[in-house]
Amino acid sequence: MTMNWIAIGDISDIPLRGARCVKTPIGKIAVFRTAENEVFAIEDHCPHKGGPLSQGIVHGTAVTCPLHNWVISLETGKALGADDGAVRTIPVKNDNGALSIALENLTLAAAE
Secondary structure, eight states, X not given: OOOOEEEEEEGGGSOTTEEEEXXXXXXEXXXXXXXXXXXXXXXXXXXXXXXXXXXXXXXXXXXXXXXXXXXXXXXXXXBOTTOOOBOOEEOEEEETTEEEEEHHHHHHHHHO
């Protein structure tokens, strides 16, 4: 399957250990940048109570939800520790700092 990549900006738009949001047909996607300059994209709502993950604290390859401290893996989208739940992960590409997300996955996901 070929993916249609949509440009979403530059890595410098996202602070280290921070996030920015991108509006898509399936809702907001949070794009995170780790302290090691890795970039991940996941749905911007905690599986627990829908908290804005983009406003959480990034540590390693995880983010802590600002509402109830659930820890979500940026790699898998799954809640870590004793918590149970997951958010959708979105393929993201970093091409010399130019960031893109895979649109095809978004449109397929929206049709589910």
